[in-house]
Amino acid sequence: MSAIRFIYTTLLFSLISILWCACGEDSNLISGSPSFTAEEPFSSNIGVIKHQRIRLAAVTGTIHMIGNASTDIVSISGEKRVTATSTADAQEHLSDITINIQDLGSEVFISTNQPSESGNRLYQVNYIITYPDTLETEVGAVTGVVTIDSMNQNVSVNHVTGNIFLNGLSGNSSIVLVTGNIQGDVRIPIDGDLDWDVVTGNINLDIPVNTSTLFTANVTTGNINVANLSLQNLSGTPTFLSGTLGDGQGNITLTVITGNINVTGI
Numbered sequence: 460m461s462a463i464r465f466i467y468t469t470l471l472f473s474l475i476s477i478l479w480c481a482c483g484e485d486s487n488l489i490s491g492s493p494s495f496t497a498e499e500p501f502s503s504n505i506g507v508i509k510h511q512r513i514r515l516a517a518v519t520g521t522i523h524m525i526g527n528a529s530t531d532i533v534s535i536s537g538e539k540r541v542t543a544t545s546t547a548d549a550q551e552h553l554s555d556i557t558i559n560i561q562d563l564g565s566e567v568f569i570s571t572n573q574p575s576e577s578g579n580r581l582y583q584v585n586y587i588i589t590y591p592d593t594l595e596t597e598v599g600a601v602t603g604v605v606t607i608d609s610m611n612q613n614v615s616v617n618h619v620t621g622n623i624f625l626n627g628l629s630g631n632s633s634i635v636l637v638t639g640n641i642q643g644d645v646r647i648p649i650d651g652d653l654d655w656d657v658v659t660g661n662i663n664l665d666i667p668v669n670t671s672t673l674f675t676a677n678v679t680t681g682n683i684n685v686a687n688l689s690l691q692n693l694s695g696t697p698t699f700l701s702g703t704l705g706d707g708q709g710n711i712t713l714t715v716i717t718g719n720i721n722v723t724g725i
Contacts, residue, residue, distance in 0.1 A: 493542045493581050497549035502536040503560050505567055512595035512612075513588070516570040519602045520583040526592030526609040533567050533590040535560060542581040552580055595630075636660060640718075644725075647672050651709040661718045664711075668724035671705030676713040676720045687724035 513533060515522065520540075539556040543549040556573040567590075573582040583603075596614045598605060606624040607614055613631045616623055623636055625643035634641055634655040644665045647653055651672075655662055661681075668687060676683045676699070683700045690702030704711075713720050 493544055493549075493579055495544065495546045495549050496540055496542045497546060497553055499539045499553045500536070501539065501558055502534075503558075504535070505533045505560070505562050507531055507533055507567065507591060507594070509564070510566055510594060512566045512597060513590050514566055514568045514597040515586065515588065515599070516568075517584065517586065517598070517600040517603070518571045518573050518582075520571075520585045521603050522585075522598060522600060522605045523587045524596055524598065524605075524607045524610070525587070525589045526594075526607075526611065527589050528592050528609075528611075530589065530591055533588065533594075535569060535586070535588050537584060537586040539573075540583040540585070542583075544579060549580070552578075555580075556582055556584060558584065646670075647709045647711065649708050653709070653711045653713075655712070656714045657716070657718060659717045660715070662713050662715055662720045662722075664713065664720075664722045665725045666711075666722065669705065670709075670711075670724075671707060672703075672709035672711050673701075673707045674704055674711045674722075675701045676722070678715045678718065678720055680717045681715055681719045684719065684721045686722070688722065 539553055541549040541552045541555070543552065556571070559570045559572060561568045569588070571584045573584060592609055592611045595612045596607060596610055598616045600621070601619045603621045605616060605618055605621065607626070607628065609627045611629045614625065614628055615633045617635045618639070620638045622639045623634060623641045625632065625641070625645060628643065628645045630648060631652045632645060632655070636656070637658045638660060640660045640663065641655055641657060642663045645653060646667055647670055649671065674690060678698045683698070685700065688704060690704060693702040695701065
């Protein structure tokens with residue numbers, strides 16, 4: 460299933476990238492190397508009561524999602540950036556980027572509409588989003604760094620290129636990354652699931668030494684390293700490792716096509 464998941468994700472994001480580029484095509488092309496940047500901040504707040512999740516569909520830029528146990532507001536801020544061959548052209552085309560924020564009742568949906576590269580201009584949106592740590596998190600992105608901090612609910616990330624940092628997670632997590640590294644500090648809930656897939660890159664996972672879960676790690680080309688954890692019922696080869704941690708009440712599945720898997724008990 461992991462290989463099918465990789466292929467599906469790669470094709471999906473390739474199609475999304477093509478569509479975004481097509482939406483941003485501009486017949487007024489400019490020459491030269493883009494080196495002048497214009498920026499425009501944005502911010503918005505949405506109160507949440509019965510909401511279950513927050514969903515972000517981004518394109519290019521940094522994403523920082525922060526869970527807060529003492530808030531009932533989704534706070535969305537950041538900046539739009541355009542890099543072009545002149546400051547005037549960059550400023551003029553900031554309006555090419557739109558941030559769509561929707562309150563859909565059960566979820567807050569945030570999406571970026573931006574040309575990925577049009578008329579020799581580079582477009583980027585950087586997000587900082589703070590929200591209750593009990594909301595589920597779903598992130599889709601094409602290029603950039605994704606950081607998710609202090610979440611106590613399920614987290615799902617589908618990303619094409621860039622590193623992913625997961626700090627202080629305490630819920631289920633499903634991560635698909637085509638190119639880049641995943642660095643995670645995670646606590647698996649009882650009977651919880653952690654399913655991380657990387658095509659090219661490394662997985663570096665830190666979990667508590669008292670974690671109770673079934674454990675499976677697979678690499679096609681690379682190494683698997685487990686430190687400071689007591690795996691029972693051990694079975695493995697140089698590219699495959701399985702075993703049981705504690706009472707085996709959850710599931711950890713890690714898959715890398717090209718790269719390494721490093722798991723450490725803390």
